[in-house]
Amino acid sequence: MNSPHFSTKERILGAAEELFARHGFAGASLRELTATAKVNLAAVNYHFGSKDNLVNEVFRRRLDELSAHRLDALQQVLAKPQPTLEDILSAFIHPALLLSLDKSGGATFVRVLARAYAEHNERLRKFLSENYGHVLKEFAAAFSIQLPHLDKEELYWRIDIIAGALTYAMADFGVIKRRAAMSEKIHRERAAEHLIRFAAAGLRAD
């Protein structure tokens, strides 16, 4: 990720993704980050303005595409005659599954996503809400039709918890490396199916 044929900005983004996944946002220092990226310490502030904004850009680089995939999948699901809760959840999870299987940092980014859920950083939540809140809003609306017995507050609470647990479960925080990439893909796909069923049960509960 710090190969010389990447630009300074790209090397910083790559190192940031890696170190944010490993140490969290506050835990990753700009000194270790810039050393990993093989750039000068001041390069982060020069190219991104601040560490906070670097965090934003790490998310933007991946979330624009992930959100688009999720909304596409949701639109296809809602076009069906009788969409199920599992269909909607699949539209939410499957794009993240694809991202986690991506070879160039996608899996690392899913771990960063899980960090974002765990660290209840107010500033970051505001950024994500302002830029990608409409995605969760559309999914919440789709869920709401399937779950008329839940009021808005209760639904949002459940989506928040479930989305966090789903993301965490997909994030693969374990220390042990898996053996074969092929077996990993199969495992993740099956895990995603189980996650969908678990989340559907959690949403359907009275």
Place this chain on the structure above:
Amino acid sequence: MNSPHFSTKERILGAAEELFARHGFAGASLRELTATAKVNLAAVNYHFGSKDNLVNEVFRRRLDELSAHRLDALQQVLAKPQPTLEDILSAFIHPALLLSLDKSGGATFVRVLARAYAEHNERLRKFLSENYGHVLKEFAAAFSIQLPHLDKEELYWRIDIIAGALTYAMADFGVIKRRAAMSEKIHRERAAEHLIRFAAAGLRAD
């Protein structure tokens, strides 16, 4: 938690639990912590030696009891003629559910537990592994009998991920407060059942 009839050590532990849950271990500063506990800044180092050791003691205060409950429940399950995977998972989750329903900080501590999973702090992991690793080891042995097709490495990996997701899902990180305590208890119990089924499916997958 900072009532004057609590001792200084207890006030510090209570404030630490609260602030660790809200801001994480690195994110909670001793200055805010001691201000919340209404004690002097130096009191933490006087009574606990260091911030790291304070983190340890926050866990020890709750985990001794939680681990004992889990091992008791596991022993009862293994005494049955045909224990199922769900039985073993229930022995792991149910004590945590009881803790999360505890009125005096138990729910807050479950959020701290979820933090511990998300922050991959090496020092903290070592402390937890040394002091409570035998609990996970006994559960892993019980799982292993039910899941002979999984080798040790794969089993530990799955337990790590699943335990993290379970803990996170139980941690109730959502901002929205629930309305009635009674409805919360019912909701959590049902959520625990769903979690058990989800985790069992994840463990049983090839």
Place this chain on the structure above:
DNA sequence: ATATTATTCAAACGATCGTTTGGTTTCCCG
């Protein structure tokens, strides 16, 4: 080739962190 802009760099700044110090107060037992 020269002027202008963009980028990189070593060094320092101010703020905040956990921790330590030395003195004061409080408590308790002989």
Place this chain on the structure above:
DNA sequence: CGGGAAACCAAACGATCGTTTGAATAATAT
């Protein structure tokens, strides 16, 4: 009551953090 241990407190220490500075270098355009 008196004396020694325990507890508390304000203040300072050293380290590390994100950020800024101003000069040196590289790249680009006229």
